Amino acid sequence: MRVKILGSAAGGGFPQWNCSCSNCRAVRTGTFHGKTRTQAEVAISADARSWFLLGASPDLRAQIEATPELHPREGVRQSPIAGAILANADIDHVLGLLLLRELQTLRVYATDSIRRILTEDNSMFAMLQRVPGQVTWSNFAPGETFQLLNASGEDSGLRCCALSLGRHYPAYVSTRRQGEFKSGEASLGLIVESPSGKRLAYMPAVPEISDSLLKKFDSADVLLFDGTFWSNDELIQIQGSGQTARQMGHAQVSSSDGSLSRLAGLRCPRKIYIHINNTNPMLNEAGPEYRQVRESGWEIAEDGWQFDL
16 A cells, blocks of 8 residues: 655644744744645555545645646546545545545545535535536445445455544534534544555544554554644643643643653554644754654654555
8 A cells, every 4th residue: 555645734734824823934934944734635545546535635736736646647537536535524624525526536435424514514515416426425434444445336455444533523513413413423533454454544633542542553554643733732822812732632742641652652663743733843843842753753744755555
């Protein structure tokens, strides 16, 4: 399985369009010791020809253009993108689907709750159903393993299993409507197994690191883990108000109960932080937080990375 990290930032990207934190200011003045990033997006393939997206980033068009493997190959209209697997209904995870509305056949995997939010509550997503067969929706339930098929039903050889991680649906879904859905389908992590048996764990939003979750991570060969915030009160410190990291559904990186400490004992050979917020000090490659992460055996994802499993 080939894995390409198309984007590695949290929602809003880095720098964020309306942010003047020290990180974003330094990028704009050319004094930042680090790299800019688009919003989190991962593409996977068993044959390097037919690709599946983990989510659908708002930055997807630019990410496709920056990735030759995802360019059209033959004919007037064609795409090697065969499908997408949705882990939640957050705007920065699904908005990119609307960029794929140009009558391209596509298979989208989602829980029943996420599919209903998009197709029943958001009229814009009807653009994905303008002609018969434009998008094929395939439901899955947390905990079950399913095949990744293209829109024509051909088996890619990849297998996926979703883990239930969070119980909060996006703010645009009304409280009444949320009550109609299964809370365990709100926010998911994905474990993808290659034909060789190697496993990728994609966990961009993890509110709590439980012992059972640690066991799942230990069976993975590569872990792409939630690196959104360095500290629990990061946004409050910077802007004087707001929610904590945990209230937003993210375990912080630092502190004794943060991911850097809680995941220190994993035998997983490769651990990579992804979905990194623009305010996170570990983006600064000249700073102590960056050094601490690297000295602890972790990597910090960058747009354009590629590896094989």
